Amino acid sequence: MAQGRMTRWSRALGIWAAAGLLIVGLTTSPVLAAKVSHGGGGHKSGGTSTLTGNDVSYPQCGGSLPSSPAFGIVGVNSGLANDLSACLGPTSRYPSYAQSELYWAVASSTGVAPQPKASLYVNTGDPGNLYNGTPITDWPTSGTNPDGTCTTSEFETNSGLESLGQQTAACAWQYGYNKAAQDANWLSAAATAIDAQKPPVPVALAPAAYPWWLDVETGNSWQSGSTGQLMNVADLQGMIAAFQTAGVTALGVYSTSAQWVQITGGTTAESGSLYGLPDWIPGANRLSGAVSNCQLHSFTEGRVQLTQWSGHPFDGDFACG
Numbered sequence: 048m049a050q051g052r053m054t055r056w057s058r059a060l061g062i063w064a065a066a067g068l069l070i071v072g073l074t075t076s077p078v079l080a081a082k083v084s085h086g087g088g089g090h091k092s093g094g095t096s097t098l099t100g101n102d103v104s105y106p107q108c109g110g111s112l113p114s115s116p117a118f119g120i121v122g123v124n125s126g127l128a129n130d131l132s133a134c135l136g137p138t139s140r141y142p143s144y145a146q147s148e149l150y151w152a153v154a155s156s157t158g159v160a161p162q163p164k165a166s167l168y169v170n171t172g173d174p175g176n177l178y179n180g181t182p183i184t185d186w187p188t189s190g191t192n193p194d195g196t197c198t199t200s201e202f203e204t205n206s207g208l209e210s211l212g213q214q215t216a217a218c219a220w221q222y223g224y225n226k227a228a229q230d231a232n233w234l235s236a237a238a239t240a241i242d243a244q245k246p247p248v249p250v251a252l253a254p255a256a257y258p259w260w261l262d263v264e265t266g267n268s269w270q271s272g273s274t275g276q277l278m279n280v281a282d283l284q285g286m287i288a289a290f291q292t293a294g295v296t297a298l299g300v301y302s303t304s305a306q307w308v309q310i311t312g313g314t315t316a317e318s319g320s321l322y323g324l325p326d327w328i329p330g331a332n333r334l335s336g337a338v339s340n341c342q343l344h345s346f347t348e349g350r351v352q353l354t355q356w357s358g359h360p361f362d363g364d365f366a367c368g
Contacts, residue, residue, distance in 0.1 A: 098160040099334070100364045102168065102355075103148050108134035109141060112151045113361065117160035119152030120260065120364065123233055124170040127267070128226045129185055136237025137244065144244040149237050154248040160366040162353070168260035168301060169230045172267035173219050173275075173282040176212050180205035188212040190221035192288075194281045197221045216281035219270075223285030230259075231293040255294030260327055261286060263302040269310050276312040280321065283311070287320045299325035299353075304346040314347045323349040327364075331356035334363060341367035 101113045104122025125132045134141045134148050144150050152165035176186040182204055188211070190197045195217035199210045212218040231254040238250040251257070261283060270278045290298055300307070300321075307314070314321050324347040331337040337356040345351055354365045 098157070098366070100156070100160060100162060100366065101361070102364055103151070104168075105132040105134065107148065108132070109146065112148065112155070114155060116156050118158065118162035118164055118166065118364075118366065119148075119156045120166045120168055121148045121152050122170075122262075123167055123230050126170060128170045128172050129229070130170075131233050135233065137240045144241040144246045147237065147241055149234075150241050150246060150248070150250055153250050154246070161368045162366045163258060166258040166260065166297075167230075167234060168262050169227065169286075170262050170267060171223070171226075171283060171286060173222065173270050173279045174268045175214055175270055175278075176218070177202060177204065178268075182209060182211055185222075185225070186212045187218050187221040187225060190217070190224075192217060192220045192224065192285065194220045194284075214270075214278070216278050219278040220281040220285035220288075223282035224289040225285075227286035227289035228293070231290065231295075253294060254290065255296065257295075258297035258299065259290055259295055260299045260301050263300055263307060263310060265306050265309060273312065276310065279310050280312070280318065284320050299327055299349075300347055301327040301329070302346065303328060303330060304344070307346040316348075321347060323347060325349050325352035327353040327355065329355040329357075329362075333358075334365065337363065337365040341365070 098117030100118035100120065101116040102120035102122070103112055105125040121135065122132055123135055124130050132148070134146060136147045136149055137144055141147070149165070149167075156164035158164040174183050174186065176183055180203075182202075187197050188199050195215065197212055197215065197218040197220075200213050201208045202211045204211075212221075234254050234257070235252050238252040241250045242252070263283065269275065287298060302310075311318075311321065316322055326343075326345045326347055326349060328340050328343060328351055331340050331354060333356050337354040340354040341351050343351055351367050354367060356363050356365070
């Protein structure tokens with residue numbers, strides 16, 4: 048995706064990052080739409096006709112969306128894991144189901160590629176409990192999970208000593224779980240609002256009806272160092288657990304090998320639920336490059352399922368099959 052468009056991240060940095068975290072420059076991200084020339088035309092690879100699709104999110108709110116893509120991937124968030132996109136479903140700003148990006152993916156996609164008509168992606172991050180002395184308000188203070196029990200301690204803040212959730216893998220796991228559970232609820236609420244308007248094509252309410260992609264990039268806030276990477280891994284594992292609790296069976300990761308290693312330390316057979324997830328890889332400049340990137344090694348030790356190439360004004364997505 049084009050850089051410099053992730054404005055929500057820079058606006059909210061002061062309330063969502065944490066002391067000692069990893070904060071890097073903006074990177075390629077699926078928060079921007081992907082569009083295929085001529086509405087998605089076919090591309091033949093190895094004698095098999097494989098079509099391309101599109102992904103959209105909050106930067107496209109209220110604008111025209113690509114017509115008849117083979118598949119559509121919709122951003123649930125507005126650049127941050129705790130922020131809902133204004134056009135996932137009907138809202139006061141975009142009240143009609145026809146303005147909903149979720150509805151666009153379900154109703155406009157042709158479904159002729161080896162991808163479902165509609166998928167979702169969510170922003171991720173591990174902000175920790177403080178940033179420049181300011182508490183992160185949605186950092187958890189309780190919860191027992193596979194990484195232990197999230198408990199509180201006293202931390203020095205700009206307002207003096209405050210009781211905050213600890214900087215531990217247990218609290219990071221709980222944070223990720225809470226954010227993904229919220230995403231699943233947002234999806235169901237958006238679909239319910241769409242269907243209440245009785246559109247010609249109904250939208251499934253259950254999170255399990257869709258594949259979900261975790262957007263894991265250095266452009267959002269993460270903990271640093273080996274201890275920080277353990278927290279980041281716990282955060283992502285918590286998100287996966289929440290989606291699995293919601294019945295989701297199709298989960299993957301949008302990232303690059305370099306960003307994934309920087310954030311998680313890399314994936315091995317000991318990485319638990321992160322091991323073997325499908326990859327959605329950006330970085331190509333044209334469709335031919337995206338096709339070639341299907342042969343890249345999976346940074347999760349799974350398989351490369353989707354690749355992305357940059358374009359103007361939109362980017363494109365290729366289904367590797």
